[in-house]
Amino acid sequence: MTGGDRPAPTGAAFPDTRWSLILAGKAGGDARRAAYDELARGYDEPIRAYLRSWTRRPDRVDDLAQAFFAWSLDSGFLAKAEPTRGRFRSFLKVALRHFVFEQRRKERAAVRGGDAVHESRTHADGSELDVADPEASRAEDVLDRTWRSALVKRALDRLQDEFEREGRASVFAVFRDYVLDPAADVDYATVAARHGLTKVDVSNFLQRAKARFRVLLRSEVSDTVRDPESLSDEWAWLFAEKRP
DSSP states (O other): OOGGGOOOOOSSOOOOOHHHHHHHHTTOHHHHHHHHHHHHHHHHHHHHHHHHTTOSOGGGHHHHHHHHHHHHHHSSGGGGOOGGGOOHHHHHHHHHHHHHHHHHHHHHHHHTTOOOOOSSOBOTTSOBOOOSOOOHHHHHHHHHHHHHHHHHHHHHHHHHHHHHHTTOHHHHHHHIIIIISOOTTOOHHHHHHHHTOOHHHHHHHHHHHHHHHHHHHHHHHHTTOSSHHHHHHHHHHHTTSSOO
């Protein structure tokens, strides 16, 4: 995959995305809960990676993640979301940053009035932030890396599921063995022999799988942006052509 795979913006109406969940969540009640349940499932690992970068207590990341979603639901932050700003990844960073700073503010307020320096501060729910690195940029870099991995994994899972449902599991198997987890000396002949195929089959299967993977990955990226321009920017970021 290279930057040449960048999707070209089109004039067609952009499809519903994760922003649709955010907008639905603004309605409150069951819609808000359903929106955040879906967001939690889709972006749990990047969120946890971000929070893990802010704490010396990895055993408390579960508590922090639950606290983040509770805060998102209860703080009114959702109502401030602006889909016109484009990328859901950027919105999520802002939400996490506000959450962490709010936790730190509460912790400072809890110990205010004393001269002692508290190395570890405890939340009302018993979790500890105990900041490991006060630089937000580091946590955001971690979120970016995990976000990339999550996008690729979801696209790969969809690719495997599609081929297996269509009775073409060997297509994904070739793609996996040659592209995803190749041995040092892998070649068409080796993969062909492993799966009882010809080298022409391997070439055709790889071409088919790569093309479909690009479509599915584009779909995953599209699901996190609001318009074609944001899609192009996010696609370029995904392949590290430039950093946002």
